[in-house]
Amino acid sequence: MSKDHQVKAKKHLGQHFLNDESIAEKIANTLSFEGYKHVLEIGPGMGVLTKYLLKKETKTHVIEIDTESVEFLKNNYLNLADRVIEQDFLKYDLNLIFNHEPFAIIGNFPYNISTQIVFKTLEMRNQVPEFSGMFQKEVAQRICSKEGSKVYGILSVLVQAFYHAEYLFTVPPSVFNPPPKVESGVLLLKRKANYTLSCNEAMLFKVVKTAFQQRRKTLRNSLKTFNLSDNLKANSIFDKRPEQLAVQEFIELTKLIETDVEQ
Helix, strand or coil: CCCCCCCCHHHHHHHHHHEHHHHHHHHCCCCCCCCCCEEEECCCCCCCCHHCCCCCCCEEEEEECCCCHHHHHHHHHHHHHHHHHHCCCCCCCCCCHHCCCCEEEEECCCCCHHHHHHHHHHHCCCCCEEEEEEHHHHHHHHHCCCCCCCCCCHHHHHHHHHHEEEEEEECHHHHCCCCCCEEEEEEEECCCCCCCCCCCCCHHHHHHHHHCCCCCCHHHHHHHCCCCCHHCCHHHHHCCCCCCCHHHHHHHHHHHHHHHCCC
């Protein structure tokens, strides 16, 4: 492949290549680059964001599933060649590269796997102090939304249990090739100083997911499958709908349920 060869966007991979240099630079600058030596970019494509990451003090690695993009990156970014990982981010063991060291995650994420990328990040939160990326606008807004919002849901609660989430800016379809049918949004996640939960993590995930499956119902009705005692269900928190509970209230609710289930 020649250096000037352009990679063709592949629909099945959800590829939309960003072609606006100023936006690429702006996304690269969303990370603080403090407290870690490595940055992992997911889905770099032809490296429009990568080139700005390579100017930073940290060591940039990229993970890309598309063979044509991998070849392009190796030909055009020679100083990156040995840090191009041709793998599926969702399936790859990143500690083969990072050996349990901290690293930040960044990228213009394929929309079809963006929520899965977030859930894998949550699994690796001990190593990921910062996360910045471009999502479909509605997904980015949902992740960052607060209780009381119509879009507040499972992703909002579980991400914000561990990270401070901030919606940064909106990106129009016109700066991509091919242009997506929707607007995009860039967000930043910064891990909380104390991100260890005071409740059972697996139970929190179960409570949140179960509650939001019937988001219009009160918790008394949506959490029936937990077979909670009448005494616990008399607690006024069960009069609320899931979207009314702040993240900390979900943690407190989980602790109440844990105690009740153990009795």
